[in-house]
Amino acid sequence: MAELLQFISSGLTVGAIYALVALGFTLIYKSSDIINFAQGEFVMLGGMTTVFLTLAGVSVPFAALIAIIVTTAIGLALHRFAIEPARGASPVALIMITIGASIFLRGLAQIVFDRRFHSLPPMFGADPIQLGGAAILPQSLVVLASATAIVTLLWLFIDRTLLGKAVLATAANRLAARLIGIDTRRIVDLSFAVSAAIGAIAGILITPIALTSYDVGTLLALKGFAAAMLGGIGSAPGAVVGGLVIGMIEAFAAGYLSSNYKDAVAFLIILVVLVFIPQGLFGRAKVERV
């Protein structure tokens, strides 16, 4: 029983990390159909900028704030200077641009920061909370709570504000959205900025658990993307559920089967799910009206 609880705790920890990363994919996809592969680099930038500002003597909360602002600006710049000029191109070409941006940001981080691993102090100490024989880190709960909070805020934003409706309209039909007076460029600007901010927050919160380095984004983006796909890309609750499901599968596979195959098991299950529900667990199937 204690071990089951421990596996669940591990699954929640890892799953919450994936969920936070996956959330960053949803908004950009919602507004522009682009899967932003530089999302992992936003996560890295959030963590690394905070670490280096802290090393320079800035207090952690203030450093985190600056890191979020810097990353948001980079997200905005990515859209303005790389995506927007190529807006006529197909989504595949735009996705290629984000991959290029991801490689560029990783290279830049190597030079601006360094190539070492770094950590941040956890928000509520490093002493684990004992729960029925399982030990869970307070920071894992912080990550989980933040993922929930971000989902709620995103939902409120998209469903309850006019601006959110404008995002949906832009996603549905850019030309029509422009015809009714929505500044679609601004809307996509906004979605890149918010996604970058979500990425940065994710990076800051997971660094005390998973550590960070200039190249931490690659694999996180891959896992986050898998989580977003599993949950149904574009769906915020789907991203969180997808992340938690993958985290749980990995933990249980490592605990009960073999740690050698945990990644294989996770990806196998994702494949099977996507074969039967191609739009993901929470995704809406695309309906073409003729």
Next chain:
Amino acid sequence: MSALQRFALTAAIGCLALFSAGDRASAQIKIGAVLSVTGPASFLGDPEKRTLEIYVDEINAKGGVNGQKLQLVVYDDAGSAENARTFATRLVEEDKIVAMVGGSTTGATLAMMQVFEDAKIPFISLAGAIQIVEPVRKWVFKTPHTDRMACEKIFTDLKSRKLTAIALISGTDAFGKSMRDQCVAVAPKAGISIAHEETYGPRDSDMTPQLTNIRNKAGVQAVINPGFGQGPAIVTRNYHQLGIKLPLYQSHGVASKQFIDLAGPAAEGVRLPAAALLIADKLPSNDPQKSVVVNYSRTYQAKTGQPVSTFGGHAYDGFMILIEAMQRAKSADTSKVRDEIERTKGYVGTGGIVNMSATDHMGLDLSAFRMLEIKGGDWMLVPGT
């Protein structure tokens, strides 16, 4: 000045520079190096390159070797074995080097080995794997200690604590895999039984399921974590999180101050084998390696402003073994230098005391490793090792 004139002038200056460079080079001893200065193995190649540059300058400032100045030709393989092989060929055919130091990774070294064997140029590798010097190849040497020695050192320490049943939790990266295989291979001979095995991916962020299984396995007396990068830091933290009380051993792969920083208080009591270089200031003054490691760390820190790593030390050792061999050979003739490298006896380096022979092209024994324990956020030398 017209554009054409400017072009002609630039071209002329360019040619002049080229010729004079070529002229100067002919009177020099060319030493080649292919290092992973950038890319995933840059933590190896970067300090190695800096070290070589520092000491080439130092030797040249003292008048060079046998009256000839040294010229270092460094290529960056960016962690790719394929690039390394291309650069090795270029070093042999175009740069016409007389000796080679480097090959940061095992992959790069294995890919380059045949090039230098064929060209009959001495090659001192800075990579870890035992396959580089076993079987012995005539022109290939190496300076770093091997994974097998790290396993043997840990096993010796375990025996002295009367612990014989262990669990392994190893990273699935190249380093973790290689060391795991070596540990499994030498365990029976050392009288150690492996009761349980787990693995983790090099970028995993939580290893508590694996460690829970180890905790629940009856009969395990100690845990060894062959691994590299951030994995061992997370294993150590999770170990502490789960409150496991068994002795935990890390490998020489994480023997850096960074590991203590990353693992935090959880690192207390963790033991690991490491080269003397890391604890230069803690070595007793009668230790034979004391002066060489202290000098190297001071020089390196002063010139680069960065803390020393064992990897830079391997480059120092490789370079100095080569220089001493050239001095003994009184020439830079490749085959004479090779013979002298093989005759290296009692060379005191940062990695240990090197005694090479025709059958041993590494020349280190277990005394190259010191067993360290982390106490109060710093290394302590475990007495009697």
